[in-house]
Amino acid sequence: MSKRVMNPATRVAAVALATAGLGASLVAGAGSAFAAEGKAVVPTAATASAAVAAQAETQAHLAAQVKAAAAKKTVAVKATAVKATATKKAVTAKKAPAWVKPVSSYTLSASFNQGGAMWAHKHSGQDFAVPVGTPVKAAGAGTVVKAGPYGGGDGPAYGNAIVIKHANGKYSQYAHLSKIQVKIGQKVGAGQRIALSGNTGNSSGPHLHFEIRTTPNYGSAVNPAAFLRAHGVGI
Numbered sequence: 001m002s003k004r005v006m007n008p009a010t011r012v013a014a015v016a017l018a019t020a021g022l023g024a025s026l027v028a029g030a031g032s033a034f035a036a037e038g039k040a041v042v043p044t045a046a047t048a049s050a051a052v053a054a055q056a057e058t059q060a061h062l063a064a065q066v067k068a069a070a071a072k073k074t075v076a077v078k079a080t081a082v083k084a085t086a087t088k089k090a091v092t093a094k095k096a097p098a099w100v101k102p103v104s105s106y107t108l109s110a111s112f113n114q115g116g117a118m119w120a121h122k123h124s125g126q127d128f129a130v131p132v133g134t135p136v137k138a139a140g141a142g143t144v145v146k147a148g149p150y151g152g153g154d155g156p157a158y159g160n161a162i163v164i165k166h167a168n169g170k171y172s173q174y175a176h177l178s179k180i181q182v183k184i185g186q187k188v189g190a191g192q193r194i195a196l197s198g199n200t201g202n203s204s205g206p207h208l209h210f211e212i213r214t215t216p217n218y219g220s221a222v223n224p225a226a227f228l229r230a231h232g233v234g235i
């Protein structure tokens with residue numbers, strides 16, 4: 001603070017400035033500046049008026065800035081909303097089906113629960129007759145929990161096989177493969193290639209054996225054709 005005693009004119013200016021909305025600190029700052037110059041500066045009424053006018057102008061300017069910022073914000077919010085809508089549309093348009101056929105082109109052969117000399121019990125899956133080397137795709141998104149020879153652990157009859165765990169609690173199984181192209185723990189998307197079909201294990205000819213299971217293991221299979229059809233996949 002200035003030790004200088006405020007003269008009446010300064011007081012008038014200070015009052016005017018304070019009235020105009022200037023804080024006490026600004027008045028003190030002005031006073032300090034006066035003191036620093038080492039001489040008493042007597043602000044004239046004109047100076048005070050100019051300060052008031054300047055302050056008014058500043059406030060008007062600030063108000064304009066606030067208004068502009070608000071307008072800008074409104075535009076930005078609108079733009080964001082438009083962008084969100086566009087993104088939503090794009091997602092809807094691009095949304096891949098949750099379930100797909102495990103092979104694209106095939107002839108349905110042995111069906112679920114079919115009896116026959118090939119199986120110790122009834123047939124636990126749906127067979128898709130395809131040439132050896134046909135790309136096999138994950139029927140749905142999930143995580144690979146079995147992948148390897150001997151049915152990935154389920155038994156030699158399956159040959160090279162893969163089991164995928166899905167978010168709905170079901171498991172899909174792919175057997176008699178010629179080449180496994182995923183590893184245990186790998187996440188896959190619906191329709192992602194996971195293997196090439198083959199004729200390994202207890203197989204009467206080139207085909208994909210496909211199961212839907214309620215657990216990762218043999219013995220928990222449900223009708224895979226009915227499952228796919230119930231999930232919008234016509235086979």
Ligand SMILES: [Zn+2]
Nearest residue numbers: 125126127209
């Ligand atoms: Zn089969």
